[in-house]
Amino acid sequence: MRSVAMPWKTNPVIYEINTRLWLKDLSAKYRRPVDLETVPSGEMERFAANGIDAVWLMGVWTRSSEGVKIARLAPGLKEEFRRALGNPDKEDIGASPYAILSYEVDRELGGKQALAVFRAGLHAFDIRLILDFVPNHMAVDTPLLSTNPDLFLHDALFSADSDDYFKQKVRGKTYTFAHGRDPYFPGWTDTVQVDYSKEATRVFMADLMGRAASMCDGFRCDMAQLDTPDVFEKTWGKVFDKKETFWKPAIRKVKSGRTDFLFIAEVYWGLEWELQQEGFDLTYDKTLYDRLRYSTPDDVRGHLRADISYQDKLIRFIENHDEERAPRAFHDKASVAALLSATVPGATLFHEGQFEGRSIRIPVQLTRRPVEPVDHEIRDFYGFLLKEIADSIYHNGDWRLLEVSSAGGDTYHNIVAYQWTMERKIKIIAVNLEDRTSRGYVWPLLRLEKNEHILYDQITKREFRYDASVLNTDGLYVELEQYKAHIFDVSEIEESGYQDSVLK
Template identity: 40%
Template sequence: MTHAVKFPLVYQLNTRVWLHELSRKVHRTLTLEGVPDSEFQKWRDLHIDALWLMGVWQESNKGRLVAQTHPGLQHAYKHALPDFTDDDVVSSPYSIADYHVSDSLGGNAALQRFRQRLWDAGIKLILDFVPNHVALDHAWLQTHPEFFIAATDGAYHASPESFYEHSNQRFACGRDPYFPAWTDTLQLNYANPALHDAMIATLKTIATLCDGVRCDMSMLVLPEVFNRTWAHLGVVMTSDFWGKAIEQVKHSFPAFLFIAEAYWDTEWTLQQRGFDFIYDKRLYDRIAMRDVAGVKAHLAGGDLAFQQKLMRFTENHDEERAREKFGDNHKAAALLSLCALGARLIHEGQLEGWRVKLPVQLIRRPEEPTDADTARFYHKLIRVLQNSAVTCGDFRLLHNEGDQRIIAFERASGGKTGHIFLCCNLTESTAESFFFTDAFESVESYEHLDIVSTEQFRSPQIEIWQSGVTVRLRPHEGIVCVLR
């Protein structure tokens, strides 16, 4: 990622599944050290700034047993991979036994050589950090049981499945307060200051292996959230973790990136703690609901600094595939999300139009055909995402006096080519409107525009005036105009 890129494009890869498939292609077991050059060329061609390798850390044997026997997971496995067997089931990548690269992937040394090859291609490396919990067989359960939350008799008898028994003691499993406990994990006790120090030391070790971390469920270790979840067990977190941790890591590794998975309107709070980018689930949800007014309000809301630190996406491993979630709007949703202000996240298989959401406990996925229309669309969109207007430009939501169903904005970074105009119609009917903008004042003909449309076989309906532009959009249609 060059210094000129203010808003990086990150590509998420399911490491274990991807390497498993590569190994089958070459008929031998590959580690990170043996990845063929063609993979790096593919990422170069996508012009990504960072690669997020999901699931590189040491697997949990106890976590795998839970994954293979948990009744609630069997249906998800069957739905995604009808012919799955126990051999296809591994531990969740978020049930981490040790922050050492899995031996099956080649260990730390293989990762370091892989990272160097990424650097040679101009790409940074992002890895997972899970602050809230660790695997049931993490070494700390033997050496530092005080790092975990002990059960009270009342809490245990009320919900025994939410606790793990070890050496005549019962410890809380990790959890999101709105869902059942993750029974393959142990909840970390942030009421203990010594745990803060241990987790910061872990982060500093991780920072020697990569260029940034995607922090799983980051809001769970904010004091207000932690205490709301765990105070009933007699533990109270009295000091902030994130601000201290990020400050100390960045002191030693100034360019290290912190990306937060976060929900429940905690984005601003986490930005103030020092995170570089935060998931923007609110935009995702409003686009999915076709809430045009809500999308506009969100894109215009907050100050510039807040918007710049959001990470936009239409897919990741936790969500449904975009073609399933957004239906006819999946391409318009991608235009809106990936061209908006902030960092951008693309998920493996998204560019091919895959439809199956794979449970993270599976190491094999079904073969899916590439959807030609989706692939052609993203091939064109990727070129737009390289434009300086997107990678480092400003943002202006465009308002109009006519049809309010169209969402439109422009981005510019200065110069003749660093300017784009975007408009989308998320509704079921045709919409037409005029937008005042000076984006086209120097455009003498349509030959000076590169237009990317969600419509493959129908021409965009756009009319340029000296003071602005009139657009007529079909249902679910989106257009990006790149000035050149």
């Protein structure tokens, strides 16, 4: 298998796939069993045609048999399963892919060799492979619990009467282990907590991560903030036995032999910058998601004022397996939220089914999903968006946030605008994030030297001519209907005369 040695593209496009369900869908599509080794090359061609730079296969590692039993009995999950499938059968419920038994590729998916063949198929189209690494915990029935119990958090003072703990006998000795959890929620009862306060555990987990890294080109690290010293102490009251973190030396060790290996942190609670300093190449941007969904355009604009060196390391999304599907989460705002998140600096994460407008969120334990009709309007929109963000200006250009001032009234607050430049290319993007027509002047634009310019809107396919002196002095007047956007390509023209148009 050839190695992908070139650096990752700036602002890569990443596509998350639910591996088991995708392979099941492919088996139905091609009317034959499909595992990772036998995925038709046409599927890779489709990824490449959509401008996908990396595929994140969610859920390839060996899952827990005990986790299946727990998922089928968990009262808190029953309503989620019902919302997705109505009345699921017992066989529709499996183990969570985040309760990992071992970092071996599940045999049901074809095993390690099948994954290697799939990865080689991606590489043939210059597409990388991302897999999950779940540092905080492992499956409650992992063999490591018997062979190396001190890797996991246990204490005689833990109460086995609490759902956060469980008793287990190992080589004749009874331990009370902790389930994995974060400090704000009860424990995940299908998991056992890794004890990062011990140097020996941190070394073991770094070695485990290094071995798993040989099978892919990057990791999406689950709940990465849980294993920082401050959060671990807050959750468990235990202090690391040396003044060193887990992530920085572990990442450094992997990258010492794989400089092009990508680390993505799923991280929350305002700890994104801290994880970037630990060595992560990209960190989740849940803040942008939340502000687009729940907050005001001013709050979105405020978030985009962050330093560009920070923003370049964010991964933007409006969907992933943990969140509601975009049509239900954002309603009429879904398209403009997707457009903004994909055209600001940072990586873009898309979710399997997002391009087709799927609206049912599938819990990760389910082994079946309902058939949903394709929403052709949404599919056409993403066809446009994917083609647009393939433009090199979004990967090699310079970005800056623009100001919007009043054109009468206060609706200008609803517009977020920004500009990309690369050599002689200029793009100006303006989005209306509210449910009413909004207008304003966008400024300060990059100084335009020529007398006359054409602004061609890639969305409406309309062309406008503007005198440079008007743009340089007054800014660009825009008027946008609810949840609409402009993407202007700016080009110089030589003819005299201009048309000062209202841009709608």
